[in-house]
Amino acid sequence: MPKILIVGGGYAGFYTAWKLEKQLNKGEAEVMVVDPLPYMTYQPFLPEVVGGNVEPRHALVALRRHLKKTTVVTARVTKIDHASKTATITPEVGEPWETSYDIIVVTAGSVSRTFPIPGVADNAIGLKAIEEAVAIRDRIMTNFDKAATLPAGPERDRLLTFVVVGGGFAGIEVFAEMRSLASDLVKKYPQISFDDTRFHLIEAMGRIMPEVSLKTSHWVLKNLAQRGAEVHLDTQLKSAVGGVIELSTGESFESDVIVWTAGVMATPMLRNTDLPLEERGRLRVRADLRVEDDNGIVADAWGAGDVSAVPDLTGKGVGGYCVPNAQHAVRQGKQLAKNITATVRGELPKDYYHENLGAVAGLGPGYGAFQSGKIGITGFVAWIMHRGYHGLAMPTWERKIRVIGNWVFNVILGRDIVSIEAREHPRAGFEAFASRPKPAADEAPAKAANAPLPGKGSTTPAQNEPVAVKK
Structure with a gap:
């Protein structure tokens, strides 16, 4: 079976894996998702979480609960060597290790883009x-x-x-x-x-x-x-x-x-790959979501979501590319699953095309x-x-x-x-009142101070010897 490695479990990565589970027949391919978080965050709900209108856990989708046929690895992909089709996986605890793959899907998302403003x-x-x-x-x-x-x-x-x-x-x-x-x-x-x-x-x-x-x-x-x-x-x-x-x-x-x-920018992890990037650091992909370089299609490499520069065929995208938002990431993930399934079966992939019907804000x-x-x-x-x-x-x-x-x-x-802001330091209350053993340097003076005086219950041999009394 070909092994499909999905780097990132956000919108595009989750939907790609979720739809692949439904579209691939048993034995057609093995799918693995690697993400440092065990859940997908539905980011349009983050403002409502701030406002207290959505419970934080309800804005998350547990990967292991809903990806029943996919191997989920909670770790980071820190390097991709597509020439040898290997990826370095670095867990939070333990040593990094390498895994091989046949098809790679890069959906690692984006991070906040800031400027060097003091403070x-x-x-x-x-x-x-x-x-x-x-x-x-x-x-x-x-x-x-x-x-x-x-x-x-x-x-x-x-x-x-x-x-x-x-x-x-x-x-x-x-x-x-x-x-x-x-x-x-x-x-x-x-x-x-x-x-x-x-x-x-x-x-x-x-x-x-x-x-x-x-x-x-x-x-x-x-x-x-x-x-x-x-x-x-x-x-x-x-x-x-x-x-x-x-x-x-x-x-x-x-x-x-x-x-x-x-603003946001593509995850910096892409710098540790041999995959082609455009000037803004995003993965270069075609409209059908296959990675391409100056020589054409890069075999067995796909990309979608914020991390990729996906051409917007409607002509309405900024600079000719799809804007990095949830609508595109979700739909690209669905199309990506269809295209990968098609290529596994020897069929041709289709271009991603989405006509934005509107924008709504709460x-x-x-x-x-x-x-x-x-x-x-x-x-x-x-x-x-x-x-x-x-x-x-x-x-x-x-x-x-x-x-x-x-x-x-x-x-x-x-x-x-x-407010449960104390959750950031949950052990503070316990640490403040927890008993601790005294330092070794303080034990000797403490023992000397607590030693019994002669005739007051001392049990040392010298103190229990008979005393000669003159007549």
Whole structure:
């Protein structure tokens, strides 16, 4: 049997393996997925996780639960030598090892793309992983707990000032969800007023959400302003050292929560391969998702998702390529499974083609924005459309039921506002009060101090000898 190695278990990797299980006959191929995480993250739900509207675990899909015929390896692929068809797998614990393959599928995804702005690497947090979304949510709620005990002043202002960098879909959605969460929290803290909270979004371009029309984006800006959130257009972040935000406009303020959503880049792991890359570091692939170099098709190598420069045959893609988003990654994964199955059976693969029907964004409970061509819908109806689309797009019925059930409970019971930020250091309480053996250097003085005095129960031979008494 040919062995198919899938590098990455995100959208494209999970869907490729999931569909291969359904399309390949028993004995046609062996499939292995290697990813450092044992789950796929449904990233469109990360803003809702931040807002407390989706339970974090419900935004994940366990690979081992849903890939029943696939070998799942929780480790990193750190090197690919396609010339010898071998890959180096590095686990979290233990020594790296090599595995051979017949067909390789590179779907390793992307990471946050940052710029060398002072303080960003030390103080900001991204929004690519579920752990980041949970940390942002917990920090917001913990900051309210701290601020409620402080008098008005700079320290309190810092705790209640929140910043998002990047005005794309991800940035606007998480910004709106953060504002919505804070508005709910204010009701539970009589010591904090609505005006005490400050929200700033920084966007270098002159507009937000380029996927929607100007009219729709202007509605979003107006809606955010009405909800007490400020958007800085044509503005660059100059520094974030020590949490002090300095903008290109000269404005400056302090913040304890800085969320970076200003772009992504292909995972740097590709630099350790002999596969062809384009100028932005992405894998070079054809429209049928086969890897190609200057000499043509690279046999038995495929790529999809954010890590690959997939041509957009609709002609609407930025620079002629598909934009790195969930819609493309999911659909590319499905097409990739069909194409691999076809080639295993000696048939020809088909090109990936997807005509985008529209874009929909959730801006917190009750607010949304939808754009399809010249049709723009905003407000409550767009929010319902957002939840309907992503509720159905979530893979597997088991996950759909959990997510939709969570939404229903939130409508009835309200969102959960419990912060468990202490989970980052779960042993802190135990360590603080745990008994420890005394250092060896302290044992000798302790024994000498506790030794019995003569005649007071001493049991040493010298002390028990008879004493001569003169008459």
